[in-house]
Amino acid sequence: MKKTINVDNTYAGMRIDRFLRKHFETIPQSLIEKNLRSGKIKLNKKKIKSSTKLQFNDLIELHNIQIKKEIITNKVKFKPSDTIIKENEDFIIENNDDFIVINKQAGISVQGGTKSKKNLIDIFSNSDIFTDDKPYSVHRLDKDTSGVFLIAKNRQTAQLLTTLFRLRKVYKTYLAICHGEITIKDKGLIKNNLIRFDETKKIVENAETYYEILDKNNNSTFVQLKPITGRKHQLRKQLFDLGHSIIGDKKYNSYKIQKNNKNLMLHSYEIKFKMNEKKYTFRATPPEYFRNMLKAKRLNF
Numbered sequence: 001m002k003k004t005i006n007v008d009n010t011y012a013g014m015r016i017d018r019f020l021r022k023h024f025e026t027i028p029q030s031l032i033e034k035n036l037r038s039g040k041i042k043l044n045k046k047k048i049k050s051s052t053k054l055q056f057n058d059l060i061e062l063h064n065i066q067i068k069k070e071i072i073t074n075k076v077k078f079k080p081s082d083t084i085i086k087e088n089e090d091f092i093i094e095n096n097d098d099f100i101v102i103n104k105q106a107g108i109s110v111q112g113g114t115k116s117k118k119n120l121i122d123i124f125s126n127s128d129i130f131t132d133d134k135p136y137s138v139h140r141l142d143k144d145t146s147g148v149f150l151i152a153k154n155r156q157t158a159q160l161l162t163t164l165f166r167l168r169k170v171y172k173t174y175l176a177i178c179h180g181e182i183t184i185k186d187k188g189l190i191k192n193n194l195i196r197f198d199e200t201k202k203i204v205e206n207a208e209t210y211y212e213i214l215d216k217n218n219n220s221t222f223v224q225l226k227p228i229t230g231r232k233h234q235l236r237k238q239l240f241d242l243g244h245s246i247i248g249d250k251k252y253n254s255y256k257i258q259k260n261n262k263n264l265m266l267h268s269y270e271i272k273f274k275m276n277e278k279k280y281t282f283r284a285t286p287p288e289y290f291r292n293m294l295k296a297k298r299l300n301f
Helices: 016-023 029-038 082-089 120-125 155-166 234-241 288-296
Strands: 002-006 041-043 059-063 092-095 099-104 146-152 171-179 187-198 201-216 220-227 266-275 278-283
Touching (some): 016 041, 092 278, 120 146, 187 234
Antiparallel strands (some): 002 059, 041 059, 171 220, 171 266, 266 278
């Protein structure tokens, strides 16, 4: 029996062995290696090594492999109510033949997973906006981050947008409210190495972000961020490394968590790109809790 899996953009750049370990329960590396060597696991109909990195829209074939757990993207299906669908449709900024742009709300994932079932892809799969289309995720935005988010309506647009993101031809601007007064120059480049782990393997990646301090006092800083590279949790990690973690960040935070604040003060404010000779610019108004925090911290927007 053959099972096929189309690789979503979320997993582009991930090693195939890590993908399989992530999505199957208790599958040992030795079994992955054995099935890759024997050709029972193929990528785009070709035998490959465990270190091969996946690309958007790759096709993984599994031939006669008995694994207890189904792929998460098939197993976890969120059934949105009409109310939830309508609520998210109300946050649409742009709706054309190729894509929609939404002001994503904090607390909702882009795709379903083990820890989060409620997600935008399942919601819009059930929306009348996608009656004749299928929603495609073309970039990432953390669950707790609000703001501008693109969803492609067809495979061709998804591939084109994914390429633009990969070539760094999509320009994103974020707004963040940080703990403490950032005392470096008011604008410049944050350039450092970020460390992450793939299982036990340590990986060091360079990260670059343009920043501009919009307002500050001895208690807090309001900063604009324009990432050049696209590392996981890049902005959150870089500000944490500066000693000024984002207010509400429960993972990268050296400050005492404020019990009355449950929101991450990171907002995807603007996105700009050129596609098919047309220039696009979209902005998303920061949520009310973000604006209230600015007022509470006596910071001006």
